[in-house]
Amino acid sequence: MKINKSILRNIICFAIILFYVGCLYTDTQASTVQVPNITVNLGGESQAENTSASLQMIFIITIISLAPSILIMMTSFLRIIIALHFVRSAIGTQTMPPNQILVGLALFLTFFVMSPVFMQIKTNAIDPLEKQQITQEQAIERGIQPLKEFMLKQTRDEDITLFMDLAHLEPYTEDTDLVKEMPLHVIIPAFIISELRAGFIIGFLVYIPFIIIDMVVAATLMSMGMMMLPPAMISLPFKVLLFILVDGWNLFIGQLIQTFN
Numbered sequence: 001m002k003i004n005k006s007i008l009r010n011i012i013c014f015a016i017i018l019f020y021v022g023c024l025y026t027d028t029q030a031s032t033v034q035v036p037n038i039t040v041n042l043g044g045e046s047q048a049e050n051t052s053a054s055l056q057m058i059f060i061i062t063i064i065s066l067a068p069s070i071l072i073m074m075t076s077f078l079r080i081i082i083a084l085h086f087v088r089s090a091i092g093t094q095t096m097p098p099n100q101i102l103v104g105l106a107l108f109l110t111f112f113v114m115s116p117v118f119m120q121i122k123t124n125a126i127d128p129l130e131k132q133q134i135t136q137e138q139a140i141e142r143g144i145q146p147l148k149e150f151m152l153k154q155t156r157d158e159d160i161t162l163f164m165d166l167a168h169l170e171p172y173t174e175d176t177d178l179v180k181e182m183p184l185h186v187i188i189p190a191f192i193i194s195e196l197r198a199g200f201i202i203g204f205l206v207y208i209p210f211i212i213i214d215m216v217v218a219a220t221l222m223s224m225g226m227m228m229l230p231p232a233m234i235s236l237p238f239k240v241l242l243f244i245l246v247d248g249w250n251l252f253i254g255q256l257i258q259t260f261n
Helices: 005-032 046-073 077-093 099-130 136-154 157-166 184-223 232-247 246-260
Strands: none
Touching: 005 077, 046 077, 046 184, 077 099, 077 184, 077 232, 077 246, 099 136, 099 246, 136 184, 157 184, 184 232
């Protein structure tokens, strides 16, 4: 079907006229729109409250960002996870239990060991702060004290002396309250190396019975002329059987928790 040229020309002209009228209408509407006035009133009290709220938010974000480091380095988690790793290595199972299970077990054991400290922090610092009986600075100071007591109890005197000498601090007398006077930058590294030492001592003691099994199996295989057979392949079932017969997890976890008393 052919379209007449005159009809097509009229349609195009009509479309151009509509477009022009629409543009004029849009400009007219835009010119009549009024921009609302926006005013910001900063009073003295509201500004101080906003500043305080901002500082509280920054403080909370800082605590949350440091929470993993605090949980790992300032609690019993470090010694527990090292000891659990040595148990798995001594038995000879490379990925059993998996890392997720070991970390989860270490976390729950840490909560068990640190529960008196956490309850003391809640009673002395968090509850009074929620009731607005103390300030944030006082809450932080009260909350740090139980952690200091726990770390100093688990830290050797030699490690504390080492970092005090490195920090050029004078030795404290017996009458000095170490919990209040000892700075955190001395307590924390001393506590960490003490926990590393304790974890490695536990790992050495755990390795002894399993090494004996490896030696017995290796000597037996050599006497039988089976030198091409890996001793670890034969000794692994015996080590697992020994660990089950002595109720290894109950015995090991019980003795591990006792090291913090």
